[in-house]
Amino acid sequence: MGDQSNSPSSSIDSSSHPALCSPSSIFQTRRDLLSTDLKLGLGLSTSALHGCSSKEREQLSHWPPIKPLLRSTLEEKVHRSHSKTFFVKVYMEGLPIGRKLDLFSHNGYDSLMRTLRRMFRTTITCPDTSRVPPEKAHVLTYEDEEGDWMMVGDVPWEFFLRTVKRLKITRADKC
Amino acid sequence: MVRGFGWAAAFPDEVWEHVFSFLAADADRNAVALVCRAWHRIERRSRRRVFVGNCYAVAPAAAVRRFPEVRAAAIKGKPHFADFNLVPTDWGGGAEAWVEAMAEGWPHLEELRLKRMVVSDDCLELIARSFKNFGVLSLVSCDGFSTAGLAAIAANCRNLRELDLHENEVEDNCLNWISHFPESFTSLVSLNIACLEGDVNTSVLECLISRCPNLKTLRLNHAMPLEKLVSLLQRAPQLVDVGTSKFSADHHPELFSKLESTFAGFKHLKSLSGIWEAGPTYLPAIYSVCESLTSLNLCYATIQSPELLKFVSRCKNLQRLWVMDLIEDNGLIAVAASCKLLQELRVFPSDPYGVAPPISLTEHGLVAISAGCLMLHSVLYFCRQMTNAALLTIANNRPNLTCFRLCIIEPHTPDYISQEPLDAGFSAIVESCKDLRRLSLSGLLTDRVFKSIGASANRLEMLSVAFAGDSDAGLHYILSGCKNLRKLEIRDCPFGDKALLDNASKLETMRSLWMSSCSVTLGACRQLALKMPRLNVEVIDERRGRPLESWPDDFPVEKLYIYRTVAGPRSDTPPCVWTV
Numbered sequence: 001m002g003d004q005s006n007s008p009s010s011s012i013d014s015s016s017h018p019a020l021c022s023p024s025s026i027f028q029t030r031r032d033l034l035s036t037d038l039k040l041g042l043g044l045s046t047s048a049l050h051g052c053s054s055k056e057r058e059q060l061s062h063w064p065p066i067k068p069l070l071r072s073t074l075e076e077k078v079h080r081s082h083s084k085t086f087f088v089k090v091y092m093e094g095l096p097i098g099r100k101l102d103l104f105s106h107n108g109y110d111s112l113m114r115t116l117r118r119m120f121r122t123t124i125t126c127p128d129t130s131r132v133p134p135e136k137a138h139v140l141t142y143e144d145e146e147g148d149w150m151m152v153g154d155v156p157w158e159f160f161l162r163t164v165k166r167l168k169i170t171r172a173d174k175c
Numbered sequence: 176m177v178r179g180f181g182w183a184a185a186f187p188d189e190v191w192e193h194v195f196s197f198l199a200a201d202a203d204r205n206a207v208a209l210v211c212r213a214w215h216r217i218e219r220r221s222r223r224r225v226f227v228g229n230c231y232a233v234a235p236a237a238a239v240r241r242f243p244e245v246r247a248a249a250i251k252g253k254p255h256f257a258d259f260n261l262v263p264t265d266w267g268g269g270a271e272a273w274v275e276a277m278a279e280g281w282p283h284l285e286e287l288r289l290k291r292m293v294v295s296d297d298c299l300e301l302i303a304r305s306f307k308n309f310g311v312l313s314l315v316s317c318d319g320f321s322t323a324g325l326a327a328i329a330a331n332c333r334n335l336r337e338l339d340l341h342e343n344e345v346e347d348n349c350l351n352w353i354s355h356f357p358e359s360f361t362s363l364v365s366l367n368i369a370c371l372e373g374d375v376n377t378s379v380l381e382c383l384i385s386r387c388p389n390l391k392t393l394r395l396n397h398a399m400p401l402e403k404l405v406s407l408l409q410r411a412p413q414l415v416d417v418g419t420s421k422f423s424a425d426h427h428p429e430l431f432s433k434l435e436s437t438f439a440g441f442k443h444l445k446s447l448s449g450i451w452e453a454g455p456t457y458l459p460a461i462y463s464v465c466e467s468l469t470s471l472n473l474c475y476a477t478i479q480s481p482e483l484l485k486f487v488s489r490c491k492n493l494q495r496l497w498v499m500d501l502i503e504d505n506g507l508i509a510v511a512a513s514c515k516l517l518q519e520l521r522v523f524p525s526d527p528y529g530v531a532p533p534i535s536l537t538e539h540g541l542v543a544i545s546a547g548c549l550m551l552h553s554v555l556y557f558c559r560q561m562t563n564a565a566l567l568t569i570a571n572n573r574p575n576l577t578c579f580r581l582c583i584i585e586p587h588t589p590d591y592i593s594q595e596p597l598d599a600g601f602s603a604i605v606e607s608c609k610d611l612r613r614l615s616l617s618g619l620l621t622d623r624v625f626k627s628i629g630a631s632a633n634r635l636e637m638l639s640v641a642f643a644g645d646s647d648a649g650l651h652y653i654l655s656g657c658k659n660l661r662k663l664e665i666r667d668c669p670f671g672d673k674a675l676l677d678n679a680s681k682l683e684t685m686r687s688l689w690m691s692s693c694s695v696t697l698g699a700c701r702q703l704a705l706k707m708p709r710l711n712v713e714v715i716d717e718r719r720g721r722p723l724e725s726w727p728d729d730f731p732v733e734k735l736y737i738y739r740t741v742a743g744p745r746s747d748t749p750p751c752v753w754t755v
Contacts, residue, residue, distance in 0.1 A: 063641070064527050064557060064584050065259045067316075069342050069370065073451070073475050074527065108425045156424035159400045 086161065092120050092138070092169040103164065108157050116140065120169060137172035184213065192221040201226055220244055227251065227273075228661075228686050230292065231711065234742040235273045239280035246285045247311075248277065252292035254689045254736055255639075256664055258316060261691055261734070263717055265749040269319075270294045272747075278305035286311035293317065299324030303331035310362075313339040321346035322371070329355035337365040337392075347373035354379045358386075365392035369418050369449060372396070377403040384410045394418025397451045405433050412440040419449035422476070426456050434460040448472035448497075455482040465489035469516075472497040474523045480506050488513040494550075497521040500536040500557060507540030511547025519553040520544055524584060527557075538565035545572040553578040560591045561618055566600025570607035579604055580615035586642035586667070589619040596620055602627035605635070615639040625649040629656025637662040647674040654678035664689040672699035679706050687738040695735055697755075698728025703737070704755040711740050712755040713748070723753035 066074075085105070091098040099119055106112045113124055125137045140152040144163040152160070152167070195218055198204050208218040222242045227233065227250045239245075252268025270292045277284055284306045294317045302309065309332045314320075326349045328338065353375055356363075363383070368375065377399065384390060390411055395404060399420035408417065424430065438444075438461040447468055450458075453476040468490045473483070474497045484506045487496065493514040500522050502510070510517065522541075525534065538561045544551060545568065552575050561583050570576075589596055597618040605611060605628050612634055616624065620643035628635070629652035636659055643649070650670035653663065655678055663685065671694035675682075682688055682703075697714065704712040714723065715734035744754040 062260045063586065064524060064582055065641075066523065066527055066557075067258050067342060068260070068344075070474065070523060071527075074525065077452075077477055156400050156402065158421070158423065 088164060088166050090116065090119070090167040090169070092122070093171055095120075101167070103161055109153050109160075112152075113140070116167075116169065122169070124169060125172065138169045139172045140167060141170055142167050188217050188220075191217045195221055223247060225249070229738050229740070230268060230270075230273060231742060231745050232686070232738065232740045235276035236280075237742070239276045243280065244283075245281050246283060247288075248281070248284065248286070249288040249290075250292065251290045254664065254687060255291075255662070256666065256689055256691070257291055261666065262736075263715060263749065263751050266715070266752060267745065267747055267749065268292045269747060270298050270317075274298045274301050274305075278302075282306065283308060285309060286313075288313040288315070289317055290315040291317065293319040294324075295319050296321055296324035296327070300327040303327040306332075308334055310334055311337040311339075313337065313341070314343050315339075315341040316343065318344040322349040322352040322373070325349070326352035326355040329353065329360075330357070333357075333360065334362050335360075336362055336389075338363070339365060339367045340370050341367060343370050345371055347371065350374070351376055351379065353383060356383055361386050362389070363387040364389045365416075366390070367392065367394040367418065368396050369394045370396065372398070374398045377407060381407055381410055388413075390414065392416035392446075394448060395420045397421055397449075400424065401434070401457065402430055405430065405437050408437050409433075409440070413443060414441060415443050416446035416470075417441070417444060417448070418472075419447075420451065422450045422453040422457055424457070431457065431460050435463070439463045444468065446470035446472075450476040452476070453478045453482075455479075458482055458486055462486070462489060466491060468493055470495040474499055474521065477501065477525060484509055490514060491516075493517055495519040497523070499523050499525045500534050501525050502540075503535045504537055504540040504543070505535075507536075508543045508547075511543040515548065516550060517544070517548040518550050520548075520551065521555040522557055523555075524557040527584065529584070533559065538562055541565070542568050542572075545569040550575075552576055555580040555582075555615075557582045557584060559584050560588065561597060561600070562590045562592050563595060563597055563600035563603075564590075564592075566597065567603045570600075570603040574607045575610065576604070576608040577610050578613040579608065579611060580613065580639070581617055582615065583617040586617070587619045588617075596624075598624040598627070602631075605632040610634050613637045616643055617641060619643075621645050622649040622652065625652040629653050632657050634659055636660065638664070640665045640668055642667045644668045644670060647671050650674035651677060654681045660684075661686045663687075665691070665693060667692040669694050671695055675699055676702055676706075679703055682710055682737055683707060683739050685739065687736065689734075689736050690732075691734040693732075693735075695732045696728060697723075697726055697730040697732055700732060700735065700755045701728065709739055709741065710737055711744055712737050714753045714755055715751055716753075717751045723755065 086103045087100045088103055089098050090101050101115065101119070103112070106115065117124055122138050124140050141149050142152050143149055143165045145165060149168070191214065195204065195207060198207065204218055204222060208215045219241055220243065223245060224247045225238065225242055225245050227238065227248070230250050230252045250273055253262050253266060256262055257266070268291060270289055278301050282305065285308050287302065288311070294314060299320055302312065312328060312335070322345060328335070329352060350373065375396065375398065384393065384407060391414060393411060393414055394416070395407070395418055397420055401421060401424045404420045408414070434457060441464055444464045444467055447464065447470070450473055455478060458478065465486065466489065469492055471487070471490055471493055476483070477499060479501055480503045483498070483502050487498070487502065487506065488509045491513055494516050496510065496514065496517060496519070498521070502522070522536065536558055538558065541554070541556050541558070542565050551573055554576065561581065590600070598621055601616060601620065601624045605614070611632060614628070614632065614635060616639065622645045625644060625648070628638070635657050638653065638657070638660065647670055649668065651674040653660070654674060670690065675695060676699055700712050700714055704710065713736040714732050715736060716732070718733065748754060
């Protein structure tokens with residue numbers, strides 16, 4: 001299991017693995033960086049321990065040799081799958097008290113609309129397909145990272161997730 | 176018989192120039208230049224392409240002076256291990272000195288290719304203003320510039336044909352840099368902006384693409400939504416090389432059919448890349464191009480095996496395949512059966528830090544490829560297990576390998592069946608593959624493998640070693656053998672002073688040597704520097720503040736970079752680098 005201890009004893013049979021004495025090689029397994037069953041038994045010289053800084057420890061983790069672009073793509077994928085929630089505020093026109101909604105718990109616009117209709121007990125329609133008269137219908141809008149208010153549904157879901165800051169349900173005849 | 180070298184004067188210079196124009200290889204032109212003074216003069220005045228493998232090996236002014244008529248220059252800066260963050264960010268490799276010298280001495284420069292260099296916006300502006308007929312700018316793994324610098328290039332390079340930005344770190348401070356290409360600009364043939372993080376204005380890009388009829392290569396960046404990508408690509412059905420943006424979105428039947436018809440319209444598509452985050456939804460829309468593809472880069476496509484397999488096995492004419500290990504052994508077995516023309520395979524790790532359940536990609540996949548793909552000559556393979564038997568089989572199947580890079584993810588991993596070191600396997604590779612030019616080792620390895628490499632790897636030019644060897648003997652075998660070795664990079668090996676000093680003169684026959692986390696002491700570096708004045712021995716140490724002079728001889732060197740140079744010690748070393 002990954003741990004922070006500096007164990008100088010070798011866990012590999014010395015007959016098949018002669019001690020590797022490298023003054024500045026200190027292996028510290030960090031759970032998030034090295035495989036948890038990484039077993040490195042290396043003979044350490046005491047001078048090496050003094051010379052070790054946290055910066056050095058980090059550099060030793062630059063393994064396996066993959067380029068930064070691939071590394072960040074994979075990290076982003078891991079981060080996204082670990083990021084559990086993304087709550088945004090939702091207001092409905094005319095109601096002073098807003099609600100909060102976790103966008104990550106939805107996988108698309110349909111799911112989002114269904115939840116909002118249930119939360120606010122109103123029909124939320126897409127303005128171009130609506131058969132409900134404008135004065136009764138509501139549409140869903142959002143504030144993007146530039147501060148503009150936009151109609152929800154124009155851009156792909158993942159793109160929407162990246163730019164949305166908050167939601168607002170407004171009357172259709174305002175759009 | 177004409178005395179001395181008077182025969183050279185038997186023909187006018189122009190005739191010799193014409194003869195030399197058939198010599199493409201730098202090595203041949205260099206050889207020609209050594210024959211006699213006349214040829215040296217004629218050759219240097221007629222050389223049009225220059226490649227500088229190490230920007231510090233020669234002073235820019237000297238290079239520009241010697242070859243006054245250069246039209247195309249390629250320059251490399253930082254050591255290869257900079258790609259994996261082993262080189263301090265301020266180490267060097269700045270492009271200013273070169274760009275300034277070139278602006279001064281090569282006003283007719285048309286092509287500039289920089290790799291692993293620090294390029295500032297000022298540099299880009301200087302490039303944009305200095306070369307009237309500038310046509311090709313390629314920046315690979317560079318940093319130090321922003322989209323404002325790109326705007327300067329766009330605005331001023333009237334005849335730009337290629338703008339290739341490959342894996343650079345670019346600051347995004349000029350959102351509309353693409354709009355700086357003037358309305359009259361129509362010469363673009365190749366545009367690669369895959370590494371840019373920010374959004375690119377799609378409508379401006381659409382206009383640009385529409386007015387450049389010769390556009391053959393278009394590689395977009397991650398940020399563009401799939402819908403916008405589709406409308407963009409519709410404008411350029413003549414494309415030969417496409418790099419898509421994100422390939423995932425909610426399923427919209429309309430988008431699917433638009434994507435399908437757009438790709439069906441590509442009659443000449445040979446190369447496909449990008450496909451970030453591809454989901455199973457949209458990949459089938461582009462099946463129509465599979466048959467014609469010769470190059471496929473799916474290393475950012477984190478799709479699972481069944482979909483991946485369906486796609487790749489349709490690509491019967493593939494010569495180059497870059498893919499994630501999500502393809503698994505079964506996928507590679509299918510590739511071995513379908514892609515008979517495969518020459519280059521790269522398999523990248525989807526989970527390098529081992530946090531997810533393990534993928535079923537083992538040595539079997541690579542063995543299958545080596546058996547089924549007779550033209551395979553270049554391999555980069557990340558995996559978690561290997562055996563000597565598998566390596567032997569691969570070596571016997573594919574003696575035509577020229578590049579073999581195996582990365583077993585855990586250091587010191589032995590043959591998982593016999594528990595032996597992988598010496599025998601890698602030895603088989605170097606003994607069988609006589610034309611091997613590039614080799615990367617991994618797994619549990621003793622000095623024995625280095626003995627084989629030193630003895631057999633006669634064509635080897637680049638060797639990468641990590642977590643291997645028992646003693647100095649390992650390094651000694653390499654440096655005393657490997658006749659054609661140019662670049663050697665070593666990390667975390669018990670190699671030290673003796674091997675270095677015993678083989679000092681070898682280092683001048685090589686471009687460079689990198690050693691980090693090995694057993695070299697400062698004393699040896701001092702001795703080496705004294706003995707070999709035409710080597711720069713750079714000691715890199717980010718830990719201490721005290722100057723080099725005050726450290727004792729037995730001080731362990733953290734990182735060492737040695738390279739041959741005729742320019743002497745460089746003047747731009749940062750605080751963490753000392754030229755001994």
